[in-house]
Amino acid sequence: MSETAKITVEGKTYELPVTTGSEQEKAIDISKLRALSGYITIDTGFKNTGSTKSAITFLDGEKGILRYRGYPIEQLADNAEFLEVAYLLVYGELPTKAEYTLFKESITHHTLVHEDMRQFLEAYPAKAHPMGIMAASLCTLSTFYPESQDPARPTEAIDLTIHRLIAKIPTLAAWAYKNAMRHPLMYPLNKFEYCENFLYMMFANPSEKYYADPVIVSALNKLLILHADHEQNCSASTVRIVGSSQANLYASISAGVSALWGPLHGGANQAVIEMLETIKNDGGGLDKWVQKAKDKNDPFRLMGFGHRVYKNFDPRAKIIKKAADDVLSKLGVVDPVLDIAKELEEVALNDQYFIDRGLYPNVDFYSGIIYRALGIPTEMFTVMFALGRLPGWIAQWKEMMEDNQPIGRPRQIYTGENERDFTPLEKR
Secondary structure, three states: OOOEEEEEEOOEEEEEEEEEOOOOOEEEOOOOHHHHHOOOOOOHHHOOOOOOOOOOEEEEOOOOEEEEOOEEHHHHHHHOOHHHHHHHHHHOOOOOHHHHHHHHHHHHHOOOOOOOHHHHHHHOOOOOOHHHHHHHHHHHHHHHOHHHHOOOOOHHHHHHHHHHHHHHHHHHHHHHHHHHHOOOOOOOOOOOOHHHHHHHHHHOOOOOOOOOOHHHHHHHHHHHHHOOOOOOOHHHHHHHHHHOOOOOHHHHHHHHHHHHOOOOOOOHHHHHHHHHHHHHHHOOOHHHHHHHHHOOOOOOOOOOEOOOOOOOOOHHHHHHHHHHHHHHHHHOOOOHHHHHHHHHHHHHHHOHHHHHOOOOEOHHHHHHHHHHHOOOOHHHHHHHHHHHHHHHHHHHHHHHHHOOOOOOOOOOOOOOOOOOOOOOHHHO
């Protein structure tokens, strides 16, 4: 007999089905509650509402577990290439050697961006935020491929759009950076692997031979994997709800970029560096800021510590901490901001106040350190996040479309004025 839950409203009891996930998560299905009783539920911010069933990512914040399609994040980060993980998220299984070869060849084939896109880039002011450029550029891509706007297009056409997006987003990101620096744009080179190609387009110049340090390439590969998906977060939910209107994939991903832009989401690693710079510029020493963080009456909060989902530790942080140490050691960077970051990390890992509250350095803390050490401008940090998150967004969109889910349409409880008569302007 199927498990059910009962809700009693105004003396009437209604039975609602209970859904159980593959990891034994429980959910009360309220989809017919309004039809049965006339009531809806309120859950501001959807903190306790499941908007969908999904087979992509499993996350257990209490136990510090993150898995993509069943594979532990630790194994993927240590052993996989980012494009392998992208294939896994989008298509559901790890690729065979033959499948992976074809997938990588397709990605390499589509890395070039239409030359007319340069005119759009050159029109932006030098101080334009790269996330704004990214969101606009991704949406603009759909105009170059009008066939992608047909919601009834065949699977092969959808795959082509997916491959184009994965291939072109590093080019667009690097070009946004080069444009802001007013440096010459570097075109992708087919001889480079995915991460190395991005670093080449970011940091190479026409007059020098480029070499990507393997330590840096490895760190970037891990970062992209760690950011690739994170269940039904703000940006993934945005991609789903925009896509549910049958908007094209380019527009849906552009909406995800805009959602990621916010400092409460993808902008967190940028906020980490801005906080560290504030501490440095203050000159008052680290202890002052640690005490401010402990003072519940002080509005100051340590950015990059703790996580709203992971209650004990962020499993991604353990992985990327070593990569951050490797990058700093390899590059030998002399930077007082990064020195403060290492001191703050030491405090958080050993101070009982932070230990008791689970305020450990998270993935945003360490990714901010790595990007800073690589010389990536602070405003580009969220763009880097978007590079990694793209396969997850695509997987979420693809799953929703394949499940034929209806258009997203949340309900509300109206709290405004009751009906009232209009008064003509001359009588007001």
